[in-house]
Amino acid sequence: MRFFTKKTKDSSDRRRGSNPSEKKVFSYYQNRPENSEPAESRSDPTNKHGILYRLPGYLAMLIITGCLLYSLILTNTPKVIIVNDENKAVQVFANKKEEFQKIAADTLAESIFNRTKLTINSDNVAQNLKSKIPEATDVGVALPILGRNPIIYLRLAEPAIILKQNQNRTFVVDELGRATVETSQIERVSDLNLPLVEDTSDINMETGQVVLPANQVQFIKDVEFQLASSNIKISKFILPTKAGQLLVYPSRTRYFIKFSLQADAKGQAGRFLAMRNYLSKHSQTASQYIDVRVQDRVYVR
Numbered sequence: 001m002r003f004f005t006k007k008t009k010d011s012s013d014r015r016r017g018s019n020p021s022e023k024k025v026f027s028y029y030q031n032r033p034e035n036s037e038p039a040e041s042r043s044d045p046t047n048k049h050g051i052l053y054r055l056p057g058y059l060a061m062l063i064i065t066g067c068l069l070y071s072l073i074l075t076n077t078p079k080v081i082i083v084n085d086e087n088k089a090v091q092v093f094a095n096k097k098e099e100f101q102k103i104a105a106d107t108l109a110e111s112i113f114n115r116t117k118l119t120i121n122s123d124n125v126a127q128n129l130k131s132k133i134p135e136a137t138d139v140g141v142a143l144p145i146l147g148r149n150p151i152i153y154l155r156l157a158e159p160a161i162i163l164k165q166n167q168n169r170t171f172v173v174d175e176l177g178r179a180t181v182e183t184s185q186i187e188r189v190s191d192l193n194l195p196l197v198e199d200t201s202d203i204n205m206e207t208g209q210v211v212l213p214a215n216q217v218q219f220i221k222d223v224e225f226q227l228a229s230s231n232i233k234i235s236k237f238i239l240p241t242k243a244g245q246l247l248v249y250p251s252r253t254r255y256f257i258k259f260s261l262q263a264d265a266k267g268q269a270g271r272f273l274a275m276r277n278y279l280s281k282h283s284q285t286a287s288q289y290i291d292v293r294v295q296d297r298v299y300v301r
Helices: 011-016 051-071 094-108 122-132 214-228 265-281
Strands: 079-083 136-142 151-156 159-164 170-174 179-182 196-199 234-239 245-250 256-260 289-291
Touching: 079 094, 094 122, 094 151, 094 179, 122 136, 159 214, 214 234, 214 245, 214 265, 256 265, 265 289
Parallel strands: 079 151, 159 196, 196 234, 256 289
Antiparallel strands: 136 151, 159 170, 170 179, 234 245, 245 256
16 A cells, blocks of 8 residues: 655745845844944043053152152261160250260261161161260160151260369269269259269369269269168268278268278268267267278277
């Protein structure tokens, strides 16, 4: 038996055929070139890729670089700050501050390497300053981050006594025994509150010289402290011509005390206070002196 199949039309041919009634749809986005830009954008010189847009940034970088380079240059006019043992700024005599300022400026001007923060040797400058300022016990050099003036920190030996000579010249002497300034250059010497020491020797003294050993200056300060602890005020100290002695004159008394500069100040002061209390209990007093120079002995006259 023979079968006949129904012939079907090929759908693919129908799909490939064109329909004259259909129209193509135009799309702006499909036909626009991918890299095209508006004409006004292509012709604008101030767009984000333009030189004029970057120019302010270039100028700012140039100014900042110039400021940084300028801040690296140091002047020869340093700022001098005097500090105490607690690193707190203190005041000194006006003429001494000017003297230190000049010494520091001259030291910085000695080398061209001291003109920039990158080449200056702060430790070397500090050592040179310490050798030129004998009364300085410590020197430090600091460089400001943005400023151009170096900062010089000086720690000076503190004033200890007022020393009067036979030639009627009087000096302020520091704890190192160095004469720092004449009292004639100070308006109110009493404000210093320093003990008065009279030197009976004929040695000529000048500012900047060591006029007393540092241990003798400390001895005088120790005696003053020990007696002040018992509310005994001292009117003056005398360094007699005979070496190794110190005469102490308490206020409102007729006698003085003989101390030995080679013995212990605290022990001698203790012997004097013991004898003073003994005489007071017996309603007695010395008429000329109390000698405490010999250990475990006290002589009264």
